[in-house]
Amino acid sequence: MATKHSRMSARLMISPAVLLLLGWMLIPLSMTLYFSFLRYNLLMPGMEEFTGLTNYRYFLTDPAFFAALWNTIALVVGVLVVTVIGGILLALLLDQPFFGQGIVRILVIAPFFVMPTVSALVWKNMFMNPVNGLFAHAAKALGLQPFDFLSAAPLGSIIGIVSWQWLPFATLILLTALQSLDQEQLEAAEMDGAPWIKRFFYIMLPHLARAITVVILIQTIFLLSVFAEILVTTNGGPGTASTNLTYLIYMQSLLQFDVGGGSAGGVVAIILANIVAIFLMRMIGKNLDA
Amino acid sequence: MGRITLDKVRKAFGDIEVIPPLDLTIEDGEFVVFVGPSGCGKSTLLRLIAGLEDVSGGQIRIDREDATNLPPAKRGLAMVFQSYALYPHMSVRKNIAFPMKMAGLPQDEQERRIEGAAKALNLTDYLDRKPGQLSGGQRQRVAIGRAIVREPAAFLFDEPLSNLDAALRVGMRLEISELHKRLATTMIYVTHDQVEAMTMADKIVVLRAGNIEQVGSPLELYNRPRNVFVAGFIGSPKMNLITGAEAAKHGATTIGIRPEHLAISTEGGAWKGEIGVSEHLGSDTFFHVTVDGWDEPLTVRASGEVSLSYGDTVWLTPNEANLHRFDAEGLRIA
Ligand SMILES: Nc1ncnc2c1ncn2[C@@H]1O[C@H](COP(=O)(O)OP(=O)(O)OP(=O)(O)O)[C@@H](O)[C@H]1O
Ligand SMILES: [Mg+2]
Numbered sequence: 001m002a003t004k005h006s007r008m009s010a011r012l013m014i015s016p017a018v019l020l021l022l023g024w025m026l027i028p029l030s031m032t033l034y035f036s037f038l039r040y041n042l043l044m045p046g047m048e049e050f051t052g053l054t055n056y057r058y059f060l061t062d063p064a065f066f067a068a069l070w071n072t073i074a075l076v077v078g079v080l081v082v083t084v085i086g087g088i089l090l091a092l093l094l095d096q097p098f099f100g101q102g103i104v105r106i107l108v109i110a111p112f113f114v115m116p117t118v119s120a121l122v123w124k125n126m127f128m129n130p131v132n133g134l135f136a137h138a139a140k141a142l143g144l145q146p147f148d149f150l151s152a153a154p155l156g157s158i159i160g161i162v163s164w165q166w167l168p169f170a171t172l173i174l175l176t177a178l179q180s181l182d183q184e185q186l187e188a189a190e191m192d193g194a195p196w197i198k199r200f201f202y203i204m205l206p207h208l209a210r211a212i213t214v215v216i217l218i219q220t221i222f223l224l225s226v227f228a229e230i231l232v233t234t235n236g237g238p239g240t241a242s243t244n245l246t247y248l249i250y251m252q253s254l255l256q257f258d259v260g261g262g263s264a265g266g267v268v269a270i271i272l273a274n275i276v277a278i279f280l281m282r283m284i285g286k287n288l289d290a
Numbered sequence: 291m292g293r294i295t296l297d298k299v300r301k302a303f304g305d306i307e308v309i310p311p312l313d314l315t316i317e318d319g320e321f322v323v324f325v326g327p328s329g330c331g332k333s334t335l336l337r338l339i340a341g342l343e344d345v346s347g348g349q350i351r352i353d354r355e356d357a358t359n360l361p362p363a364k365r366g367l368a369m370v371f372q373s374y375a376l377y378p379h380m381s382v383r384k385n386i387a388f389p390m391k392m393a394g395l396p397q398d399e400q401e402r403r404i405e406g407a408a409k410a411l412n413l414t415d416y417l418d419r420k421p422g423q424l425s426g427g428q429r430q431r432v433a434i435g436r437a438i439v440r441e442p443a444a445f446l447f448d449e450p451l452s453n454l455d456a457a458l459r460v461g462m463r464l465e466i467s468e469l470h471k472r473l474a475t476t477m478i479y480v481t482h483d484q485v486e487a488m489t490m491a492d493k494i495v496v497l498r499a500g501n502i503e504q505v506g507s508p509l510e511l512y513n514r515p516r517n518v519f520v521a522g523f524i525g526s527p528k529m530n531l532i533t534g535a536e537a538a539k540h541g542a543t544t545i546g547i548r549p550e551h552l553a554i555s556t557e558g559g560a561w562k563g564e565i566g567v568s569e570h571l572g573s574d575t576f577f578h579v580t581v582d583g584w585d586e587p588l589t590v591r592a593s594g595e596v597s598l599s600y601g602d603t604v605w606l607t608p609n610e611a612n613l614h615r616f617d618a619e620g621l622r623i624a
Contacts, residue, residue, distance in 0.1 A: 187342050188375035192389035192436070193363035202388070206379040 029270075035263035042257035055264035059252070065265075067240040068248040069272075071155055075162070075244055076223040078155075080216055082163040087170030087215065088208065092200075094171070095178050105175075112168040116228040123161045124150060124233045154234045154242035161229050166222075170215045177211035178204065213287040217280060224273050245269045292353070292443035292476030293318045294339060299348035301334055301500075308334050309500035311348060316444075316478065316493075321470050323487040324480045325523070326497035332480040335497070336446050339478065340369050352443060363392075368437035369446040372453065374429045376421040382432050383417040389440045400439075407435040410469070427458045434469070444476035451486065459483075463490060484524055488512070496520050518620040521546045527576060529614070530588045536561075542615035542623055549576060549591040551612035556598070559605030563588070565598055579606060 039051040128149040136146035149157040189199045227246045236243035253262020294316040301309040309331050316322050324332045337343040341362035350358045390400045408414045411431040451459045488508045496503040504516040515521035521529050529546045537545045563581035578587040615623040
């Protein structure tokens with residue numbers, strides 16, 4: 001890809017795809033933008049009128065907005081921390097030779113194939129339920145008071161459920177990265193007198209940097225829009241304790257039938273997501289350069 | 291000090307015995323080369339000495355101390371790998387400093403040793419580069435630098451030059467030999483290039499299927515191979531091995547004669563043959579001569595300017611004093 005000529009033709013050849021994607025993105029985006037400047041309530045059809053920035057003013061001054069903003073950040077960061085650290089530990093474990101390795105690897109990947117609604121319901125009803133849940137039974141067996149996860153620690157519980165879903169993804173990517181590490185490097189470090197823990201921090205972790213970056217970037221995109229898990233477990237409550245931006249927009253436009261307000265929220269979410277993306281690329285994107 | 295003794299060392303992977311019980315002593319300051327065909331267990335033996343593999347039996351002693359169960363780091367040995375095994379995310383300086391950092395050496399001592407190694411290995415200008423920005427030869431020198439700064443009891447090299455091109459290989463060969471003369475540290479060097487073995491070694495260990503076939507100085511092995519395998523393995527081009535009636539005439543099952551110990555003539559001699567391919571190296575010419583009635587062509591060395599060509603009839607005469615004779619077991623007849 002070195003010559004001017006080959007770069008030109010490369011650009012020419014990918015341009016149809018780029019244009020298609022651009023249109024695909026631009027049409028819904030401009031419609032959202034357009035709706036966000038309208039007073040548009042589904043209960044009063046045909047009465048749309050231009051209101052300027054009113055929708056934005058209401059959305060941004062709503063106390064629920066700040067709660068949702070913090071919840072979104074807490075959810076993303078919490079899940080990232082759990083999945084990256086847990087993923088590294090699991091990958092280290094699965095990289096060891098042991099009996100039944102193949103089956104265990106498949107089992108580890110399994111949660112990724114469970115639909116978010118299903119897994120959230122299973123967690124809610126079978127594990128976290130304060131009366132019938134497994135955790136409640138375990139607590140009672142130990143003579144402890146059962147803990148009502150979803151009302152006492154709603155956001156923490158959702159972080160747990162979402163982490164459980166994303167852990168396989170992180171593990172899988174980190175495991176393949178770990179397996180691509182040249183064994184001779186580890187042996188050289190061993191001869192150089194590095195005990196296991198130092199080999200991990202000096203050799204393995206730097207080798208994993210790129211994979212960790214990929215995990216963080218991809219997961220952030222999906223975690224900013226977590227929705228199903230909240231809908232089927234806490235409905236954003238109690239109060240706004242587990243409402244994130246996506247859920248707030250849903251409430252605005254579909255529970256309050258306020259399409260204009262919801263669209264304004266959508267635009268705000270897009271801007272915030274882009275700010276996050278720029279920050280992430282600035283901070284860790286350099287790891288992706290070969 | 292770096293005297294290494296292997297006492298009935300044995301290695302098996304599962305049911306497969308790769309190295310049957312083997313005894314070997316490597317004296318302090320010696321340059322020992324392990325040679326042998328691919329898969330004969332050279333790397334395995336080296337890794338046993340390094341401690342990267344556990345022995346299945348026997349004892350390894352380093353300077354009289356039992357090192358059989360010591361972890362690699364405690365043996366005081368440094369290893370240079372075929373793939374260099376540099377740490378890709380660290381600069382050359384950090385790579386070389388790594389073993390000292392792990393040993394907790396003071397900073398100024400580290401600096402001093404890095405400077406010394408960099409100067410000795412011509413790496414001073416590259417200290418702040420990453421391994422990915424170096425050529426193969428430079429990477430190899432970094433790997434050697436990383437080994438030197440530890441001031442080990444012995445260096446272990448596993449085919450360190452096999453990824454380099456021919457010209458560079460000759461240069462690095464000299465550099466490693468020079469390094470050995472200067473440091474006078476024990477070096478164990480694995481290769482299957484027998485030119486490397488001949489030029490660098492104080493002592494060559496010829497291995498076949500995990501067994502030691504012969505141990506000795508390069509010239510000892512060249513002049514008095516203990517068996518047919520060593521005779522055929524040491525020397526380039528290979529020794530001519532002749533079996534059958536001609537060997538029986540000399541009271542042996544196999545006789546061997548090196549290409550330089552055959553005289554070639556157009557008038558007459560012991561064996562009559564026809565010239566096949568000839569290889570002109572400038573200083574020497576090697577003729578492949580098919581002798582009437584024998585399957586294998588013989589290789590003959592002649593001086594550079596012999597005007598013989600394909601299909602010419604020639605006579606070969608072996609120099610009787612340099613004829614090697616081997617019995618039915620392949621062992622040398624004195
Ligand atoms: N981890 C292992 N498990 C099972 N067998 C092995 C293992 N490592 C090596 N071997 C076997 O041991 C024998 C010796 O291998 P080794 O790597 O020591 O050969 P080598 O002499 O270094 O060959 P080369 O010149 O090709 O590097 C080979 O037959 C190989 O298949
Ligand atoms: Mg090998």
